[in-house]
Amino acid sequence: MNNSQPLQAPKGVSEYYPDRSRIFEYVQRELINSARNSGYLLIELPIFEDTELFRRGVGESTDVVSKEMYTFEDRGGRSLTLRPEGTAGVMRSVIEHNLDRGSLPVKLWYSGPFFRAERPQAGRYRQFYQVGIEAIGSDDPEIDVEVIAVADRAFRKIGLKNYSLEITSLGDKESRQRYTEKLRVFIATLDLDEESLRRAEINPLRLFDDKRGEIKSAMSAAPILMDYLSPSSIEHFERVQSLLTELGIAFTVNNRMVRGLDYYTGTAFEFSHHGLGAQSGIGGGGRYDGLMAELGGASLSGIGFGIGVDRCVLACEAENVAIAESSLLDLYIVPIALEAKGAALALAERLRSLEINVDLAFGDRSIKAGMKAANKSGAKFSLVIGSDELLSDTAALKNMETGAIISVKISTLHVDFENFIGHHKGER
């Protein structure tokens, strides 16, 4: 350690600052809107939880829990962990506060930072952002499809095109167990290196995800989970497919899909974007029918997704998505005399309280510099105020787009904005 090393952000965190923060804001807002738009209600949860929650919820055997968690002890000696994903925390809160005692399904959305101690890479950060939804307490295939549709609609609204959806069914616990045994038997016949064997030991499905050609071809002869599904699982999965088709949501069935968290059962899905490189998953999720009971709650099923906000931002950039340039400022005020500065601020505050968006020039700069700043701010109008204007209560309001100037009374400027100029209040 030496103190001449310049201060910098911790390794692998994503940060958003102007101008790029606009894209982040936009993506996050659209994701949330899609969920709210479908009847999902906000749940805001702590960023750290009892370590035990993730051990039991996400699963001891997963990489996420076994080697990627930020775990620490607090001053009371409790073991806490920075949340690596959202579902476990939501279930904990639903159980703890009896949210499932009302009408079902319980539909919730969340948004915020998550943490995983992985080797960073573009699209993979140690602190990253997700928007997720959970629908708890319904076995309908319709709710599976609604959840997928919330994601798909959000992506489309954002303006993304170059992405695709893959779905599969992981079956119930029993079918999966029967299948896993067969798969282990098959894998034992393969001549694998030590590393792969160790991975297969933890979760044999993982080998389906291996990028190496020889493993891929070896695994092409492997038994497929789909062939071991129970009749009811198959029926459910087929219903999901026909509903998706009905809604016009394109998908492909990938019966080799692997999900990294232990709790998934039944329907599982993944959205990937094709402009992103190795970290191409922009969102994914599925059913987790045993999770709630596992965490000590009622035996209710659930389904949800997590969407990576960071990766969606990258996807927008890859596709050059144009963000609706809702020019935020209505007015930019340029005070050009000492006594006008306070008056300009007072005017700005008066208009701001009426929901007119106003900014103004600070510092003692020339009128030219002030107008340049007005121009750069993107404001629709500008207003120069000097001592003459203050005395006469009259100033020249300039339309920055057309250059047209009209004379207005400063004291009643808000009326002009409301009546003649017609300013649009911000969305919502």
Next chain:
RNA sequence: GUGGUCGUAGCUCAGCUGGUAGAGCACUCGGUUGUGGUCCGAGAUGUCGCGGGUUCGAGCCCCGUCGAUCACCCCA
């Protein structure tokens, strides 16, 4: 965690075989009295990621370290 590539002004980058740093954009000021966007002129700005070494001399060479990036792995 493993391997490869990279790290020079706010941004994008140039800098030949080592001789103490440059361009474009952005920024600031100005182009005669108080109105922006184009144009013209002038100007400010760098611990060359950080630490150490080799050398008379290092942005350029060597070692270490931090960070980014690509792939594996993993997944959002």
